[in-house]
Amino acid sequence: xxxxxxxxxxxxFRAALRAAAxxxxxxxxxxxxxxxxTALAKLEAEPxxxxxxxDLHMPDSRGLTGLAAVRAQYPxxxxxxxxxxxxxxxxxxxxxxxAAGFIPKSTPPDEIGAAIRNVLACGxxxxxxxxxxxxxxxxxxxxxxxxARLMSLSAQQFRVLGLLAExxxxxxxxxxxGIGERTVKAHVSAIFEKxxxxxxxxxxVLLRQLDLGxxxxx
Numbered sequence: 001x002x003x004x005x006x007x008x009x010x011x012x013f014r015a016a017l018r019a020a021a022x023x024x025x026x027x028x029x030x031x032x033x034x035x036x037x038t039a040l041a042k043l044e045a046e047p048x049x050x051x052x053x054x055d056l057h058m059p060d061s062r063g064l065t066g067l068a069a070v071r072a073q074y075p076x077x078x079x080x081x082x083x084x085x086x087x088x089x090x091x092x093x094x095x096x097x098x099a100a101g102f103i104p105k106s107t108p109p110d111e112i113g114a115a116i117r118n119v120l121a122c123g124x125x126x127x128x129x130x131x132x133x134x135x136x137x138x139x140x141x142x143x144x145x146x147x148a149r150l151m152s153l154s155a156q157q158f159r160v161l162g163l164l165a166e167x168x169x170x171x172x173x174x175x176x177x178g179i180g181e182r183t184v185k186a187h188v189s190a191i192f193e194k195x196x197x198x199x200x201x202x203x204x205v206l207l208r209q210l211d212l213g214x215x216x217x218x
Contacts, residue, residue: 002120003029003046007039007066008055008082013105017053017082017112024113025120036061036069043074051120053103056083056094064097064210068147069162071098073155078119088133091126096139097147097210101125146209152194160187161195165204 002025006017014032021030031046033039035058043049054066061069070079078100083090086104094102100119103112104127115125126134153161156177163173170184177184188200197203 001027001029002050003031003048004116005031005033005039005042005046005049005052005054005077007033007036007042007052007058009034009058010055013055013082016109020109020112021053021116023109024116035059036066039066040069040073043070043077049074049077051078051080051116053080053082053116056081056085062211064093065162065207067094067097067099068150068207068210069158071147072150072153072158075151078122080115080119080125086127086130088130088137091130091134092137092139093143095124095126095134096143098151102127102130104130146206149195153191157187157191157194160184161191161203161207164188164191164200165207167204 004021006014006021008014008017018030018032021028031042033042037060039052039054043052052070054070056063056066058066067079067081070077079098080101080103081094081099082103082105084105086106091102101115101124103115107127111127118125150158159177160173163176168176170181170188174181174184191203192198195203195206197206
């Protein structure tokens, strides 16, 4: 019996995704989250989660940041990205950062169901209307390299990176994560080495490269 996480800040769209998932996989257990923090907490509580339907734009998650967080901290969970973006270049970036598929919010329910079934069967899915364009869109070598570096971080290191990007000091990070400052310093040193950056500013800039801008501005 598969377990599916639906993470989207719009209640109506969460309901639509739930309906499509229930129709596609009748025996699925479905849990919901309205922001990235709750989604990560649900994944922590359900280590055997099979699939996450992840909106790219939530209050505490912009662009590919949420996808990178899930892939780094819970690499065993397949992720179907959900977005108002429907540009082939955005789909390509999401796939390069580890998404198993991509669902534009304009996708009809039967196609959402097909996407869910395909990914649960260890396949992948992109919208048929975007398939040709995505296949001819070249991956950005910088994206591929960044994805590999982010995936090399441990779950705790990714949490530290996120707080670094917010401008938190070591003591604030230690308090937020319930760990010692010495441990934070060790994580920060490891993060710099794995990401190939020299300081906090560069680490924050790297993470902000995952931003896609608002969908309506694309």
